[in-house]
Amino acid sequence: xxxxxxxTATAQEYFGxxxxxxxxxxxxxxxxxxxxxxxxxxxxxxxPRELYQKAAAIDILGIGYPAEVGGTPGDIFFxxxxxxxxxxxGSGGLVAGLGSLxxxxxxxxxxxxxxxxxxxxxxxLAGERIAALAITEPGGGSDVANLQTTAVREGDHYxxxxxxxxxxxxxxxxxxxxxxxxxxxGAHGISFLVIEKDTPGFSASQKLKKTGWWASDTAxxxxxxxxxxxxxxxxxxxxxxYLIMENFQMERLSLAVMANMTAQLAYEEATRYADERQAFGxxxxxxxxxxxxxxxxxxxxxxxxxxxxxxxxKIDAGIDQLKQVxxxxxxxxxxxxxxxxxxxxxxxxxxYMRGTLVERLxxxxxxxxxxxxxxxxxxxxxxxLP
Numbered sequence: 001x002x003x004x005x006x007x008t009a010t011a012q013e014y015f016g017x018x019x020x021x022x023x024x025x026x027x028x029x030x031x032x033x034x035x036x037x038x039x040x041x042x043x044x045x046x047x048p049r050e051l052y053q054k055a056a057a058i059d060i061l062g063i064g065y066p067a068e069v070g071g072t073p074g075d076i077f078f079x080x081x082x083x084x085x086x087x088x089x090g091s092g093g094l095v096a097g098l099g100s101l102x103x104x105x106x107x108x109x110x111x112x113x114x115x116x117x118x119x120x121x122x123x124x125l126a127g128e129r130i131a132a133l134a135i136t137e138p139g140g141g142s143d144v145a146n147l148q149t150t151a152v153r154e155g156d157h158y159x160x161x162x163x164x165x166x167x168x169x170x171x172x173x174x175x176x177x178x179x180x181x182x183x184x185x186g187a188h189g190i191s192f193l194v195i196e197k198d199t200p201g202f203s204a205s206q207k208l209k210k211t212g213w214w215a216s217d218t219a220x221x222x223x224x225x226x227x228x229x230x231x232x233x234x235x236x237x238x239x240x241x242y243l244i245m246e247n248f249q250m251e252r253l254s255l256a257v258m259a260n261m262t263a264q265l266a267y268e269e270a271t272r273y274a275d276e277r278q279a280f281g282x283x284x285x286x287x288x289x290x291x292x293x294x295x296x297x298x299x300x301x302x303x304x305x306x307x308x309x310x311x312x313x314k315i316d317a318g319i320d321q322l323k324q325v326x327x328x329x330x331x332x333x334x335x336x337x338x339x340x341x342x343x344x345x346x347x348x349x350x351x352y353m354r355g356t357l358v359e360r361l362x363x364x365x366x367x368x369x370x371x372x373x374x375x376x377x378x379x380x381x382x383x384x385l386p
Contacts, residue, residue: 014077014309014312014313015077015081018074018078019077019078019081020081022063022078022081022082022085023081023082023084023085025058025059025060026060026081026082026085026086027085027088029054029055029058029060030085030086030088030089033051033054034047034051034086034089034091034094035089035090038089038090038091038094038215039355041091041094041215042091042093042214042215042360043214044215045207045214045215045217046097046171046172046207046215046216046217047094047097047098047215049130049172051098052098052127052128052130053126053127053128054127055098055127056125056126056127056128057127059072060082060086061098061101061124061125061126061127062125063078063079063082064076064078064079065105065109065121065125066109068117069109069117069118069121069122069125070121070122070125070126071125075316076253076312076313076315076316077309077312077313077316079102079254080257080309080312083095083099083254083257083258083261084257084261086098086099087257087258087261087262087265088261088265090265090357090360090361091214091215091360091364092212092213092258092262092361092364092365092367092368093212093213093214093215093216093364094215094216095258096168096213096216096258097168097169097215097216097217099254100130100131100132100133100168100169100173100216101124101125101130101131102250102251102254103133103247103250103251103254104124104131104132104133104173104175104176104177105120105121105124105125105131105177106246106247106250107177107192107234107235107243107246107247108120108121108177108194108234109121110243110246111234111235111243112234112235113231115231116194116231116232116234120175120194124175129174129175130169130172130173130174130175131169131173131174131175131176131177132167132168132169132170132173132175132176132177133167133168133176133177133247134164134167134170134176134177134178134179134195134221135147135164135178135179135244136164136165136166136167137149137162137163137164137165138163138165138220142373142374142376142377144179144187144190144241144244145186145187145190145241146185146186147179147180147181147190148162148181149161149162149163149164149178149179149180149181149223150162150180150181150182151180151181151182151191151193151228152182153182153230154227156229156230156231157227157228157229157230158180158182158193158227158228158229158230158232158233159225159226159227159228160178160180160193160195160201160223160225160226160227160228161223161224161225161226162180162223163220163221163222163223164176164178164220164221165220165221166208166218166220167204167218167219167220167221168213168216168217168218169216169217170204170205170217170218170219170220170221171204171205171206171207171217171218171219172217173197173204174196174197175194175195175196175197176194176195176196176197176221177192177193177194177234178192178193178194178195178221178223179191179192179240179244180192180193180240182237182238182240183237183238187241188238188241189238190238190240190241190244191233191234191235191236191237191238191239191240192233192234192235192240192243192244193228193232193233193234194228194232194234195223195226195228195232196232199226199227199228200226200227201223201224201225201226201227202221202222202223202224202226203221203222203224204219204220204221204222205219205220205221205222206219207219208220210367211363211366211367212360212363212364212365212366212367213364213367248372248373249315249321249322249325250315251372252325252326252328252329252372252373252378253308253311253312253315253325253328253329254372255329255332255333255368255371255372256304256308256311256325256328256329256331256332256333257308257332258368259304259329259332259333259335259336259365259368259369260301260304260305260308260332260335260336262336262339262340262361262364262365262368263297263300263301263304263332263335263336263338263339263340263365264301264305265357265361266297266336266339266340266343266357266358266361266362266365267294267297267298267301267339267343269343269347269356269357269358269361270293270294270297270342270343270346270347270358271285271294273346273347273350274290274294274346284346290346293342293345293346294346296338296342297338297339297342297343300334300335300338300339301335301339303331303335304328304331304332304335307327307328307331308328308332311324311325311327311328322381322385323381323382323385323386326373326378326379326381326382327378327382329372329373329378330369330375330378330379330382332368333365333368333369333375334369336365336368336369337365337369340358340361340362340365341362343358343361343362344358344359344362
């Protein structure tokens with residue numbers, strides 16, 4: 001099933017009965033398997049590995065992937081519906097960790113051999129293995145074309161040396177889809193290799209301590225003369241940069257959805273609290289300044305969400321949206337910044353206290369305008385496209 005783009009499509013038209021069933025299934029999963037435990041998982045800095053298998057058992061992990069790798073095919077809005085409901089767990093970190101496969105295995109599914117799909121995609125969608133994507137380097141940040149981790153071919157293996165940082169699911173990943181330099185300097189010398197956890201010379205740091213996204217483990221990865229089989233090369237040698245750019249489009253869309261949902265949850269919490277909280281003899285919603293804050297928050301969310309859906313529909317219809325998805329990500333992140341800030345302001349001192357959802361949303365939101373390409377990089381992309 002794929003969405004046929006219409007210039008006049010509304011939010012109701014993006015989602016049908018089948019999408020509603022997905023929402024219901026994911027909501028029940030979140031209510032039963034996540035919400036009762038999420039506070040403890042946040043404090044622990046990770047969630048149980050078994051959650052991957054539980055999510056796979058009801059087809060959450062496989063949404064949007066081909067049946068031959070264990071997925072459940074469907075249009076892009078099935079994935080969006082599932083992501084929005086997962087975000088109602090209140091933990092962006094959990095969603096990022098559980099969803100790290102969505103940035104790690106698409107290059108394998110799209111460009112890998114049948115053997116690679118069976119070895120590296122199918123077990124991940126079954127919840128049996130954890131997959132991570134490794135692109136960012138300590139000295140590189142958003143400068144993907146200048147990455148320094150090298151892979152030198154020696155017979156039937158590549159010898160990999162270098163390091164990566166800020167890798168979501170990096171501590172526990174069984175396999176890493178890793179960007180390496182196999183050729184000359186610049187974008188044309190980059191390739192993708194799948195590096196497995198038990199490869200000699202491969203190691204991961206302890207969990208990095210972060211401002212937000214606590215429930216996802218984040219690591220630095222180190223490669224010291226790692227011998228990786230040539231058969232683990234994804235696609236053509238020295239063509240990896242194009243795979244990275246292809247991957248970024250969906251990652252940025254996913255981050256826009258996360259930002260919009262972060263804002264939505266913060267708005268809902270602020271509205272509830274403003275109705276309940278009494279000040280000077282009346283609820284906070286009795287003050288015009290509060291009502292107008294809530295109106296501005298609701299307006300930003302509505303506009304951002306509709307634009308994100310529109311871009312998603314065009315992507316699903318095969319229409320290039322490189323510029324528009326960068327716009328959607330930037331606007332959604334701006335919306336998340338504004339709404340989480342105002343939600344905490346409405347909560348006052350209580351919003352600054354650990355244990356309140358708005359406090360977590362405020363922290364989790366901050367990474368969204370950095371991950372998947374910073375706001376500044378998005379603006380450069382937008383400025384260079386017609």
